Amino acid sequence: MIQKLKAKGYKYNSTADCLEGEFNGKEVQIVVVTNNNKVYRIAVFDKNYTSETDIKINFNKLCQQFERNERYFSIKEDQTIPEHEDISYEMLVNNKRYEAVFYQKLENEIDYNDVDNALSALENMEKKSVWFMIDERYGKYRLLMFYDNGYNQANGDDL
Numbered sequence: 001m002i003q004k005l006k007a008k009g010y011k012y013n014s015t016a017d018c019l020e021g022e023f024n025g026k027e028v029q030i031v032v033v034t035n036n037n038k039v040y041r042i043a044v045f046d047k048n049y050t051s052e053t054d055i056k057i058n059f060n061k062l063c064q065q066f067e068r069n070e071r072y073f074s075i076k077e078d079q080t081i082p083e084h085e086d087i088s089y090e091m092l093v094n095n096k097r098y099e100a101v102f103y104q105k106l107e108n109e110i111d112y113n114d115v116d117n118a119l120s121a122l123e124n125m126e127k128k129s130v131w132f133m134i135d136e137r138y139g140k141y142r143l144l145m146f147y148d149n150g151y152n153q154a155n156g157d158d159l
Contacts, residue, residue, distance in 0.1 A: 049140030
């Protein structure tokens with residue numbers, strides 16, 4: 001996976017022990033996480049922190065991009081942050097966590113009238129997710145995005 005990312009132009013940063021480059025119009029750092037040499041997570045972090053106003057715009061824009069993308073769906077209807085919301089207050093005082101979750105659609109058709117088939121399909125879809133959240137540090141903000149493959153996650157076999 002790292003070689004594939006390098007082939008797309010990402011460069012290794014030995015100081016931060018990650019790949020760096022441009023993703024979705026932003027400078028990012030990428031970390032590939034494995035279990036038994038199988039990738040189960042790709043973490044994509046904004047390299048630079050930004051203001052509260054900008055992070056709200058970026059978060060909402062990313063939500064809208066995923067909502068419009070036919071390869072993903074969400075269980076929640078609207079995951080955007082309301083325009084009037086005070087993110088810094090909510091995170092500091094109410095310990096609120098801003099995150100959004102989307103799932104990769106299966107390639108085959110699902111018969112939603114067959115309850116067992118639909119539930120099985122939903123469980124499989126939940127194994128291939130992308131979610132992102134706002135990270136705050138000293139009054140500045142950035143997005144952390146995670147592409148997860150639950151099929152490759154540790155499930156206690158090594159215990």
